[in-house]
Amino acid sequence: MPRFHCPVPLASGATLELPPGAARHVQVLRMQPGQTVTLFHGGDAASNPAGGEFEATITRMGRSDVWVEVGAHHPIEREAPRPIHLLAGITANERMDWLVEKATELGAASLTPLLAERSVLKLKGERADKKLAHWRGVAVAASEQSGRNRVTVLHDAASLVDWLADHPATADHARWVLSLHPAAQPLAARAAELAPGAAVTLLSGPEGGLTPAEEAAALAAGFAPVTLGPRVLRAETAPLAVLGALTLRD
Numbered sequence: 001m002p003r004f005h006c007p008v009p010l011a012s013g014a015t016l017e018l019p020p021g022a023a024r025h026v027q028v029l030r031m032q033p034g035q036t037v038t039l040f041h042g043g044d045a046a047s048n049p050a051g052g053e054f055e056a057t058i059t060r061m062g063r064s065d066v067w068v069e070v071g072a073h074h075p076i077e078r079e080a081p082r083p084i085h086l087l088a089g090i091t092a093n094e095r096m097d098w099l100v101e102k103a104t105e106l107g108a109a110s111l112t113p114l115l116a117e118r119s120v121l122k123l124k125g126e127r128a129d130k131k132l133a134h135w136r137g138v139a140v141a142a143s144e145q146s147g148r149n150r151v152t153v154l155h156d157a158a159s160l161v162d163w164l165a166d167h168p169a170t171a172d173h174a175r176w177v178l179s180l181h182p183a184a185q186p187l188a189a190r191a192a193e194l195a196p197g198a199a200v201t202l203l204s205g206p207e208g209g210l211t212p213a214e215e216a217a218a219l220a221a222g223f224a225p226v227t228l229g230p231r232v233l234r235a236e237t238a239p240l241a242v243l244g245a246l247t248l249r250d
Contacts, residue, residue, distance in 0.1 A: 001036060002038065003053070003144045005021070005022065006040065006042075020064075026058065027061070027066065031058055032061070033058050035057070038054070039056050042140070042151040043150070050075075052074050052077065053076055054072065055071035056070050077149055078148050079148070082200065083199040084108050084109055084243055086202055086239055087163060087203045088111060088204050089114045089210070092120050092121060095235065097138055099111075099240065101139075101141075101142045103239070104138075106247050109152065109199075111139075112163065113135070114159070114203075115158060118209065136151075139151050169221060172198065173200075174198060175201050177204070178238050184225035184226055186227055186228075191246060202242055204238055207234075228242070
């Protein structure tokens with residue numbers, strides 16, 4: 001059954017017009033009245049207390065509008081066993097798209113594009129707004145495809161200095177930085193230290209990695225250095241390797 005992100009209040013028995021994005025998808029699929037779809041709000045527990053997903057039946061299709069009657073609610077969640085927040089150096093266009101897509105599929109709770117010193121793509125102003133809107137669309141499509149009923153939150157891009165100033169360390173939230181530092185511990189060792197369900201923020205650099213100054217700032221702010229072994233992975237691959245290990249192991 002086709003699944004669509006529908007970030008409006010959903011309740012069994014309600015009749016509503018699908019948002020433009022979902023309506024376009026229904027039109028492209030050439031669906032007809034009487035056919036059923038799955039709708040999910042996609043927000044966190046505060047904005048979407050019901051969670052889960054809803055069956056819905058198409059009742060009317062206009063030239064651009066689609067109306068549905070919301071049916072049964074299914075309290076299904078397919079989230080990772082612990083919240084993983086990525087703080088990822090912005091990579092070249094296609095690679096960043098791929099990172100956002102796969103991070104969403106693997107269950108990342110949020111992703112903050114990092115304006116790292118070595119980032120090839122520099123974002124500000126209107127260009128930054130357009131890129132963030134694009135990446136948020138990528139995350140929505142990945143949630144629809146993967147069966148998630150939540151959408152990875154794409155935060156505004158930030159420099160490491162600004163992010164650290166806005167996010168002081170807390171005892172119940174682990175902080176890791178992918179690093180070649182001599183004190184870096186293997187991922188498995190770091191993961192073994194985590195309490196069940198404990199949140200993790202993972203910092204990774206862009207192509208070329210973090211600068212020594214950026215890494216030093218992260219370490220000073222409580223980020224523990226983590227290594228993935230002797231092979232050097234691409235900027236878009238390394239955080240996904242950690243994400244997969246953490247979300248698929250518990």
